[in-house]
Amino acid sequence: MNHTAVAAVGLYTVLNTVILFWLIVATSRLRRRYKVWVGTGGVAHLERVMRGHANAIENMPMTLLLLLIAALLGTPVLALHLLGIAFTIGRVLHAWHFIEEKGAPWQREAGFGLSGLATVVAMAVVLGHAFGFVI
Structure with missing residues (x-):
């Protein structure tokens, strides 16, 4: 097991918990x-704030689980950091949009885009490992 990869996922788990x-x-x-x-x-x-919190709870666990599985399957640490950074920045922007009384639409759009892209790529990485593709 690559402890550095698991620690990287741990970092993004902590940041998303923040x-x-x-x-x-x-x-x-x-x-x-x-x-x-x-x-x-x-x-x-x-x-609005409660909806933002619910959205975070709906999205964070599965993506962080995908990143952990990817780490355990041997995904390079750099790839995990890139996905973790994109996901976390996306979640910050998304939360910021909902915490503001009248958040700017770009915050939600960018937040959804970044976090959604990271989730889809993490899914692809795990699927790639499942089907024996080198990722």
């Missing part, structure tokens, strides 16, 4: 500001 924590803090602040303890209370900004 992004999740950022979204949790943003949600908590809005809940306190508007005194909404369950649901959204009809507060559009709270609904």
